[in-house]
Amino acid sequence: MSTTAHAAPHAHRDPVGSRIGMWLFLLTEMLLFAGCFLAYAVFRTRYSDDFHFAAQELNLSLGLLNTLVLLTSSLTMVLGIAAMERGRARAAAAWTGATIAMGAAFLAIKGFEWAAKFRHGIYPNSPELASAHTMGEQVFYGLYFTLTGLHALHVIAGMALLGIMGAFILRALGRGGAGGGEGVLAGRLENAGLYWHLVDVIWIFLFPLFYLIS
Amino acid sequence: MEQRTHLPAGLFLMVWAALLVLTGVTVTVAGLHLGSFSVFTAIAIAAVKASLVLLFFMRLKYEPFFFRVMLFAAVATITVIMALTFADVAFR
Numbered sequence: 001m002s003t004t005a006h007a008a009p010h011a012h013r014d015p016v017g018s019r020i021g022m023w024l025f026l027l028t029e030m031l032l033f034a035g036c037f038l039a040y041a042v043f044r045t046r047y048s049d050d051f052h053f054a055a056q057e058l059n060l061s062l063g064l065l066n067t068l069v070l071l072t073s074s075l076t077m078v079l080g081i082a083a084m085e086r087g088r089a090r091a092a093a094a095w096t097g098a099t100i101a102m103g104a105a106f107l108a109i110k111g112f113e114w115a116a117k118f119r120h121g122i123y124p125n126s127p128e129l130a131s132a133h134t135m136g137e138q139v140f141y142g143l144y145f146t147l148t149g150l151h152a153l154h155v156i157a158g159m160a161l162l163g164i165m166g167a168f169i170l171r172a173l174g175r176g177g178a179g180g181g182e183g184v185l186a187g188r189l190e191n192a193g194l195y196w197h198l199v200d201v202i203w204i205f206l207f208p209l210f211y212l213i214s
Numbered sequence: 215m216e217q218r219t220h221l222p223a224g225l226f227l228m229v230w231a232a233l234l235v236l237t238g239v240t241v242t243v244a245g246l247h248l249g250s251f252s253v254f255t256a257i258a259i260a261a262v263k264a265s266l267v268l269l270f271f272m273r274l275k276y277e278p279f280f281f282r283v284m285l286f287a288a289v290a291t292i293t294v295i296m297a298l299t300f301a302d303v304a305f306r
Contacts, residue, residue, distance in 0.1 A: 027288040034292040042303050067237055075230040078271050079223060197272045201264045208256035212244035
């Protein structure tokens with residue numbers, strides 16, 4: 001950074017330290033989801049036939065479409081960070097906006113998928129699930145709603161985080177430029193991006209476990 | 215002030231294309247009904263995809279070595295928990 005940054009109040013920045021902090025948080029998120037995956041693995045070995053038939057009832061096309069949406073949102077995310085690092089705040093804001101829009105598209109598709117299941121009487125603790133489905137199928141749908149729901153909450157949190165980072169960039173643009181603070185903005189956007197990518201990584205495992213293994 | 219490696223957009227596009235190809239592969243393989251082998255391939259392809267995201271999109275490849283140590287600690291913990299759970303569940 002230029003010498004003027006030394007006079008700025010945020011001169012004592014530690015970008016590596018802040019990324020270590022973000023990574024430590026992400027590792028706890030990994031452990032949270034790993035616990036759920038462990039429950040899935042144990043019940044899958046116990047009710048392998050029920051899981052097989054229940055998984056066939058899920059909409060593979062929608063799951064695949066959501067996978068493509070989320071993978072592409074990770075691409076727009078890194079392009080946004082790369083733009084911010086090069087001081088191109090306008091492009092960074094646009095890529096961040098595109099990433100948030102794809103998060104919204106993911107949630108819309110997921111909502112459509114859940115709504116279809118609800119219409120068939122399949123939702124947590126539903127009478128239909130308790131009477132017309134085997135124990136293994138009930139466990140499968142329990143895990144499906146828990147894991148995709150927990151993941152969707154993370155998508156919402158990621159969108160909110162990116163919205164805040166986008167607002168920081170737009171505010172800097174409104175003042176006629178970041179004025180030497182591009183590095184700060186890029187660092188914030190990168191940490192938000194780390195969270196977004198982790199949400200993508202979790203979906204990379206959720207997709208085959210629920211939609212493909214049948 | 216640390217110097218960040220400015221990664222080219224072309225690299226990101228290649229990683230994204232690889233992720234899409236691997237998604238196509240995993241869907242195709244799942245359609246072949248290979249039995250228990252299909253579970254293994256699905257998890258293996260997901261692991262490769264996750265590694266691509268971690269290494270390039272999350273820049274683990276370009277971070278200090280300590281970042282890999284942290285990730286290893288978490289993955290090792292998860293592996294031990296899973297192994298011990300299955301050592302219990304499998305022999306009940």
